[in-house]
Amino acid sequence: MKALRNYLDKIKPHFQEGGKLHAFHSLFDGFETFIFVPDTTSTSGAHIHDSADSKRLMSFVVISLIPALLFGMYNVGYQHYIHAVGELGTFWEMFGYGFLAVLPKIVVSYGVGLGIEFIIAQWKKEEIQEGFLVSGILIPMIVPVDCPLWMLALATGFAVIFAKEIFGGTGMNIFNVALVTRAFLFFAYPTKMSGDSVWVSSESIFGLGKTVDGLTVATPLGIASTGTADQVPAFTMDMVTGLIPGSIAETSVIAILIGAVILLITGIASWKIMFSVFVGGAFMGIVFNQFGPDTAMAHMPWYEHLALGGFCFGAVFMATDPVTSARTETGKYIFGFLIGIMAIVIRVLNPGYPEGMMLAILLMNIFAPLIDYYVVQSNISARVKRAINSNN
Amino acid sequence: MANVIRLRNGLDISLKGKAEEVLFTVENPELYALVPDDFHGVTPKVIVKPEEGVKVGTPLFYDKKNPEVKFVSPVSGVVTAVERGARRKVLNVTVRPSKEQEFIDFGKKDVDKLSKEEVKSIMLETGLFGFVKERPYDVVANPNNTPKAIFVSGFDSNPLAGSFEFKLKGDEKNFQTGLNVLAKLAKTYLTLHVNQSAPALKEARNVVLNYVDGPHPAGNVGVQINHIDPINKGEIVWTVKAEAVIFIGRLFNTGKLDFTRTVAFVGSEVDKPSYCKLILGAQLTKLFKGRVTKDKNLRYISGSVLTGTQISKDGFLGATDSIVSVIPEGDDAHELFGWILPRTDQFSVNRSYFSWLQGNKEYALDARLKGGKRHMIFSNEYDKVLPMNIFPEFLIKAILAGDIDRMEELGVYEIAPEDFALCEFVCSSKVELQKIVRNGLDMLRAEMS
Numbered sequence: 001m002k003a004l005r006n007y008l009d010k011i012k013p014h015f016q017e018g019g020k021l022h023a024f025h026s027l028f029d030g031f032e033t034f035i036f037v038p039d040t041t042s043t044s045g046a047h048i049h050d051s052a053d054s055k056r057l058m059s060f061v062v063i064s065l066i067p068a069l070l071f072g073m074y075n076v077g078y079q080h081y082i083h084a085v086g087e088l089g090t091f092w093e094m095f096g097y098g099f100l101a102v103l104p105k106i107v108v109s110y111g112v113g114l115g116i117e118f119i120i121a122q123w124k125k126e127e128i129q130e131g132f133l134v135s136g137i138l139i140p141m142i143v144p145v146d147c148p149l150w151m152l153a154l155a156t157g158f159a160v161i162f163a164k165e166i167f168g169g170t171g172m173n174i175f176n177v178a179l180v181t182r183a184f185l186f187f188a189y190p191t192k193m194s195g196d197s198v199w200v201s202s203e204s205i206f207g208l209g210k211t212v213d214g215l216t217v218a219t220p221l222g223i224a225s226t227g228t229a230d231q232v233p234a235f236t237m238d239m240v241t242g243l244i245p246g247s248i249a250e251t252s253v254i255a256i257l258i259g260a261v262i263l264l265i266t267g268i269a270s271w272k273i274m275f276s277v278f279v280g281g282a283f284m285g286i287v288f289n290q291f292g293p294d295t296a297m298a299h300m301p302w303y304e305h306l307a308l309g310g311f312c313f314g315a316v317f318m319a320t321d322p323v324t325s326a327r328t329e330t331g332k333y334i335f336g337f338l339i340g341i342m343a344i345v346i347r348v349l350n351p352g353y354p355e356g357m358m359l360a361i362l363l364m365n366i367f368a369p370l371i372d373y374y375v376v377q378s379n380i381s382a383r384v385k386r387a388i389n390s391n392n
Numbered sequence: 393m394a395n396v397i398r399l400r401n402g403l404d405i406s407l408k409g410k411a412e413e414v415l416f417t418v419e420n421p422e423l424y425a426l427v428p429d430d431f432h433g434v435t436p437k438v439i440v441k442p443e444e445g446v447k448v449g450t451p452l453f454y455d456k457k458n459p460e461v462k463f464v465s466p467v468s469g470v471v472t473a474v475e476r477g478a479r480r481k482v483l484n485v486t487v488r489p490s491k492e493q494e495f496i497d498f499g500k501k502d503v504d505k506l507s508k509e510e511v512k513s514i515m516l517e518t519g520l521f522g523f524v525k526e527r528p529y530d531v532v533a534n535p536n537n538t539p540k541a542i543f544v545s546g547f548d549s550n551p552l553a554g555s556f557e558f559k560l561k562g563d564e565k566n567f568q569t570g571l572n573v574l575a576k577l578a579k580t581y582l583t584l585h586v587n588q589s590a591p592a593l594k595e596a597r598n599v600v601l602n603y604v605d606g607p608h609p610a611g612n613v614g615v616q617i618n619h620i621d622p623i624n625k626g627e628i629v630w631t632v633k634a635e636a637v638i639f640i641g642r643l644f645n646t647g648k649l650d651f652t653r654t655v656a657f658v659g660s661e662v663d664k665p666s667y668c669k670l671i672l673g674a675q676l677t678k679l680f681k682g683r684v685t686k687d688k689n690l691r692y693i694s695g696s697v698l699t700g701t702q703i704s705k706d707g708f709l710g711a712t713d714s715i716v717s718v719i720p721e722g723d724d725a726h727e728l729f730g731w732i733l734p735r736t737d738q739f740s741v742n743r744s745y746f747s748w749l750q751g752n753k754e755y756a757l758d759a760r761l762k763g764g765k766r767h768m769i770f771s772n773e774y775d776k777v778l779p780m781n782i783f784p785e786f787l788i789k790a791i792l793a794g795d796i797d798r799m800e801e802l803g804v805y806e807i808a809p810e811d812f813a814l815c816e817f818v819c820s821s822k823v824e825l826q827k828i829v830r831n832g833l834d835m836l837r838a839e840m841s
Contacts, residue, residue, distance in 0.1 A: 037730035047825035052742035053763020055731040171767025327771040386622035
């Protein structure tokens with residue numbers, strides 16, 4: 001390790017101002033801080049600092065996503081073998097298939113996103129921000145398996161530039177970057193993002209699986225949204241374990257729960273938001289069960305609403321994005337609760353989209369500053385009142 | 393026990409190098425310095441020249457804006473230099489002490505028989521008024537202002553601060569006299585920690601006693617004011633450090649100034665952390681010599697590790713500091729893969745590290761930032777360590793934006809940089825909060841005057 005450090009120290013001058021490789025300083029800096037904790041010391045204020053930095057916290061978010069990602073890979077293979085091949089393969093065949101189907105998406109998402117980040121960090125003479133570590137892994141997890149790579153690349157580029165960098169980078173963005181990517185795909189290429197033909201891969205990959213034409217498999221939510229009022233898909237354990245068609249990593253409640261536990265123990269995500277999203281969703285689900293229109297979506301039991309689609313995934317990993325959610329503690333309850341409500345409202349009352357989580361979170365991203373405004377305003381009013389009282 | 397304020401938010405950082413309650417003696421320093429920067433908000437006008445002889449109590453400089461606020465020499469001897477920096481800013485005035493100390497005799501005073509104006513003029517005359525600070529803005533008080541109250545915190549909750557009860561030993565009477573003097577000026581509040589038991593504190597007279605229970609920053613006077621009698625727009629409060637109350641008491645009891653304080657010499661790189669007596673402004677070369685770790689880059693701090701000032705190993709004891717901390721600089725530490733390894737020797741409030749499972753383990757933290765500077769990303773970090781009725785994140789953003797109305801609305805008049813020291817410590821985006829607050833307060837003060 002000493003040798004590596006010495007080597008880095010030796011080549012470092014080339015990347016600094018005036019060095020011949022200065023054009024790659026952000027790349028060098030990113031690499032150096034990836035290997036070694038930065039040794040810059042404090043020059044003002046507190047002399048000691050907590051060891052938690054954004055690299056550490058973002059890395060733990062990525063770790064919390066891994067169970068859902070691995071399960072997602074397995075499920076991609078499982079769905080393909082069940083629907084396209086017609087029989088189950090071995091565990092490694094199915095996982096291998098899913099791995100090969102998902103890996104290119106991860107590579108493309110990170111490649112495009114980090115590439116843009118590097119260029120912009122270079123241009124702004126800043127360090128590379130870790131925010132995209134999380135967005136980059138989220139993006140392939142929330143798209144259907146059949147989403148073409150070029151679309152993914154285009155959408156990722158769009159989201160990183162227009163949802164994040166033009167606002168000033170990680171910490172300044174209004175919308176969740178991964179969700180903007182998904183929304184871009186959803187509205188630009190609806191045929192590749194919804195319908196019955198995108199959820200299960202129909203191609204053979206490196207000899208694994210089988211190519212079939214015109215394969216259509218509907219998600220349970222898709223069935224409920226197009227079916228008649230009595231066609232509510234029955235609640236099954238598969239909806240909890242995640243062996244159902246859907247976006248790559250959103251299906252397994254259990255895998256997402258493991259991630260949620262990691263996030264809550266480390267305190268990186270807010271339990272207030274997670275909890276209130278579920279409360280809001282359950283509340284609205286029950287309301288529709290009682291008073292809703294006579295459709296399958298409205299008749300779907302509230303717990304099934306919470307288990308299906310992107311609800312869990314959104315509640316745990318998307319709504320809790322610290323930058324785009326409410327930043328006041330009271331605000332977090334309101335923010336989460338409204339996401340839960342909106343997600344179910346969109347599912348039930350909107351005939352166009354069977355899924356409402358993405359739009360609900362993006363919508364509440366807009367309202368998060370407003371919620372905070374009112375919470376902060378109450379503190380301001382209290383202070384004004386206090387001043388009036390003390391002057392009398 | 394009446395009036396106990398229980399604080400839940402905050403953090404006691406368990407650091408290596410706590411002071412043992414024994415006194416050691418340090419050789420007499422060769423030089424003393426009075427640093428105008430220790431008295432924030434003052435524009436110094438130096439009135440002595442090099443080679444001039446001074447006594448204890450001879451003014452060295454005064455404030456251009458309030459010429460009656462003087463700052464006096466802590467020792468007698470000969471002025472050696474007036475050091476100036478960029479734009480002729482006065483950095484310090486140094487005095488070489490004489491063997492025999494000569495004092496200006498201001499005469500013993502019976503506080504009870506003095507009027508408010510007399511007390512104030514004695515404090516101005518003797519340079520003690522410079523130790524009175526004022527909020528809003530956390531600057532040296534303006535004697536022409538009328539404060540609604542004076543606040544004294546009876547303990548320092550900063551990491552490794554040491555015990556004020558120990559520092560108080562032998563000065564109990566002076567402390568009470570000091571409180572009597574302050575009580576003449578305005579209603580005076582003394583706030584103690586519930587665990588403090590010294591009779592001189594618990595039975596203090598002429599003051600309103602309050603008790604606080606909770607972790608740091610419970611000892612910060614700003615936090616105490618926020619809970620006891622918060623500052624509204626247009627109101628002024630004065631704050632005096634407990635050590636300065638002793639200075640005031642000594643003057644009125646003996647007629648002489650005595651700026652000796654008991655200093656906690658602490659930190660993971662101090663061989664035997666304990667207490668010593670030093671006069672403010674003392675050069676610390678002899679204190680450090682032979683008492684700190686060798687063969688390591690060290691950071692010397694006059695003050696606590698959260699709020700103190702970095703000094704060189706030939707630096708001076710700050711005028712308002714009664715802690716000297718020595719920690720590793722850490723610029724030669726190269727930790728691998730910090731973003732994922734457990735790093736059990738590092739402290740964090742975040743539970744992606746294991747310090748939450750390590751009980752009362754004492755940490756030897758160095759001066760690294762341990763991360764890159766980012767925009768504020770994670771929320772609720774500051775709120776957890778700031779037990780004040782304030783939204784810290786929003787206030788900081790208002791300061792950064794220079795939005796004066798918003799700063800006022802969010803309570804900028806109630807805060808001082810030190811209140812944000814813990815926020816700065818925990819901030820995962822490594823934002824320089826104390827600097828931001830200081831600049832914000834200075835900007836506001838300039839706009840308002």
